[in-house]
Amino acid sequence: MNQSKLYISPSVVIESMRDNGYKNTAYATAELIDNSIQAGATCVRLACFEKYKTRGKQIEQIAIIDDGKGMPSDVLHLALEFGGSKHREDEKGMGKFGMGLPNSSVSQCRLTEVWSWTNPEEILYTFLDIDKIKNKELESIPVPIKKDLPEHIKQAFNGEIPNSGTVILWSHLDRLHWKTSKSIKLHTEALIGRIYRRQLSAESEYNKGRNPLRIVFQCYEFNDLTKSYLEISSESFKPNDPMYLYTDTTLPKLPDPFSQVSAFSINDVEPIEIEYEKGKYSTVTIRTSVLKPEVNKALRATTDANIGGTVWGKHMKKNIGLSIIRANRELDLISDYYINDNNAKDRWIGVEIEFEPVLDQFFGVTNNKQGANKIKYIPIDVLTSEIIDTDGKTKAEIEEEYWSYLKEEDPLGEQIIRINITIKELITKAYEKISNLGYGGFKSTEQDQTDNLVVKTDVANIQATTAENNRIAEFPINEDEAEIDVEGYKKHLIEEGLPEEEVEKTIKEIITNNLKVKFEYRDGLDDFFDIASFQGFTEIRINTAHSFYSKFMQNANEEERNLLNLCLAAWGRMEKEASSNIKKECSNTRRRWSKMLEEYLGDAVE
Structure with a gap:
């Protein structure tokens, strides 16, 4: 046979x-x-x-x-x-x-x-x-x-x-x-x-x-x-430390007398013992660091604005995120792990999780060593709602039942979730410390705290900004180094005829949400959409008088509209990355396509 x-x-x-x-x-x-x-x-x-x-x-x-x-x-x-x-x-x-x-x-x-x-x-x-x-x-x-x-x-x-x-x-x-x-x-x-x-x-x-x-x-x-x-x-190559605990790094030398001093100090160290197989244990260590008060004072003395705009602040901005360390080398820096940059405060903390390769399967480490899939924070109320019947139960009762369920049914999953919750808690403690110290321009009076509240923004702006930041991390251009040209954008909005109160609100929306991309809806444009750049910021304006808007976008649901907006944001990024001669051709192509789209939709059934 x-x-x-x-x-x-x-x-x-x-x-x-x-x-x-x-x-x-x-x-x-x-x-x-x-x-x-x-x-x-x-x-x-x-x-x-x-x-x-x-x-x-x-x-x-x-x-x-x-x-x-x-x-x-x-x-x-x-x-x-x-x-x-x-x-x-x-x-x-x-x-x-x-x-x-x-x-x-x-x-x-x-x-x-x-x-x-x-x-x-x-x-x-x-x-x-x-x-x-x-x-x-x-x-x-x-x-x-x-x-x-x-x-x-x-x-x-x-x-x-x-x-x-x-x-x-x-x-x-x-x-x-x-x-x-x-x-x-x-x-x-x-x-x-x-x-x-x-x-x-x-x-x-x-x-x-x-x-x-x-x-x-x-x-x-x-x-x-x-x-x-x-x-x-x-x-x-020089070391680039997102925890800012070394002095021999790519961070520009701090002002005297701190030129030989590390910018941050350790805030918390939390070791967690993991049983990854029966009788086999390994230690996971979570650390946070914060900007030293004396260094903060020295940096603030160099500028009349927030220190986020200094060479040190810009360097720290590029290193925002949760650093995943395996075998003494970094797998990934997760920039959006429970981190929302409100008035630059997150530039003043560092956070890392470290583990041994024996925990690769436990953390879902990819074989190209670019990430750990199971390190991601999900609020516990979301987790419990998927498993536990919550009707008539208190929050404490729901959580107790949830942890009991996990210990019995998924002991490894329980340990992963607790680790992610611990990371979140240590980040929160680091936030509290820098907030109490007044870093990044935070104030203590009630009125000043009101001034620092985040102005809500459309989810499409957040999604496009996240996508833009991911692109910048892999394919940066010189323009990405610049802070947003606030005065230039203000002038642009005023010329557009926006009331002064609306201009201030828009600027605050961009700054407090750290937006890189913002969508605006206007009539009277020549094309379906146009793109304006203000150093590190891009405005994408969509023509509400264009037939594509009235025949599709106006009646689309939020998910459909956001997907289309992301398509336009991708086009905007392509134009920014293009060389000057290609950039002009991209712009011309966008205009020709807009007019052709109008022609094709002219007889479309309402």
């Missing part, structure tokens, strides 16, 4: 495996840096090799180069297999999933080459070639062979190849998020500095008794005369 064998053909699935969820090139390179750190590297180099093309300079290759312990032939052979890494055997290691090298590489390029050595006299080489796999020229990773390093890679070592190490070289870069070394560095340095802040800072507990890790960004440019690459820049 013939037995069939189940298998997956590499030539069929390789392209689909490339869509593996990496947010951008920076996160993909972080996977490789994880491997280098786990291999004991003291220096990791991220090298970009550029050539001039018809459209200007473009990256030809990217290399991650380290001086770690290197890999013998059998380990190197496994390293490019999906799930084949020896890191699976290290329960506490960064890269225990065994997917990082091949997963991250195929997400960015079509050819991945790896050189590794445990002594410089015997450098081994293998590769993963998507085109050869698709064409069925390769069905497995080639057995490593001896092969010398390319000359331009040797150059990145500054002429001295270490006794052991690994080089990963990406070529045929068809899925890079950014095409030049300048943009790679712009989008990578803050993220890499934040992910590996503990490894990079000489002040961290991680580096007690040893030198901090160096991660160096190097850029090389091909010279057509010499037919070789020349180094044009080399710069070490």
Whole structure:
């Protein structure tokens, strides 16, 4: 009797495996840096090799180069297999999933080459070639062979190849998020500095008794005369600490006499013991930090406005969120985790949760190490309403019944929910402390407290702002650095004929809700919608006299209207990111489409 064998053909699935969820090139390179750190590297180099093309300079290759312990032939052979890494055997290691090298590489390029050595006299080489796999020229990773390093890679070592190490070289870069070394560095340095802040800072507990890790960004440019690459820049990444507990970071030096002092101090530390399997325990630690009163005073002395507008406040604004730490490196910074930036107060707190890799399944850690799906705050009344019959019961009775139910039916889920509630409670305590200290312009009188109340805004503005912030985190442009041009926007609203009282209310709505995008409905516009930018803020105006508004939007439900508004916000962001010549064409296209839409809807049935 013939037995069939189940298998997956590499030539069929390789392209689909490339869509593996990496947010951008920076996160993909972080996977490789994880491997280098786990291999004991003291220096990791991220090298970009550029050539001039018809459209200007473009990256030809990217290399991650380290001086770690290197890999013998059998380990190197496994390293490019999906799930084949020896890191699976290290329960506490960064890269225990065994997917990082091949997963991250195929997400960015079509050819991945790896050189590794445990002594410089015997450098081994293998590769993963998507085109050869698709064409069925390769069905497995080639057995490593001896092969010398390319000359331009040797150059990145500054002429001295270490006794052991690994080089990963990406070529045929068809899925890079950014095409030049300048943009790679712009989008990578803050993220890499934040992910590996503990490894990079000489002040961290991680580096007690040893030198901090160096991660160096190097850029090389091909010279057509010499037919070789020349180094044009080399710069070490600095730690970027959202807790603001170190002094050797990317935060600009604080004013004297605090230039050698950390900006924040620890506010709370809460260890929680978790039983993740029967008889197996691990500790989760939640920490919050707050801006020091003396530092707050020094920063306020530098400006007549709120310190959120200073270079320090702007830096802190980019690091708002819950930092998730696993194996001493950051997985994610959740910017909207129970954090609502009211008059900039959240810039003055830090919060992080730390756990070991043994809790990966418990927290729902993704295999590309970009997040933990189960770390999300849901109010307990929402949770209880899904399970408990609440009729005729007090709140205390409902909660007691809910926790009893969870302990019996879902003990792991109960621990997750309690952790999320604890994070929320510690954030609330940090808020209370900074509010009592008057940070961010908060006042104590009844009238001033009334002045600081949030002005309600449409949910579409919040949704569009969240989407815009997510886009900014991955694809920032210079305009994003600027604070909203309040005076310019006021002038614009007055010219629109808005009453002064309405102008002040609109400005307060934007500031207190920290809006990046706001929708306005006006008649008398030339097009269905137009877009106006005021530095870090975008107004999208929708023409109520346009037939699309009267025939659809006016009668749409809230969900439908919000979805359409988000489509318009995406268009607005596209125009902002476009180069000047393309921006003009986008604007012209928007106008032509608006007129054509009017024509097509002219005879539509009411």
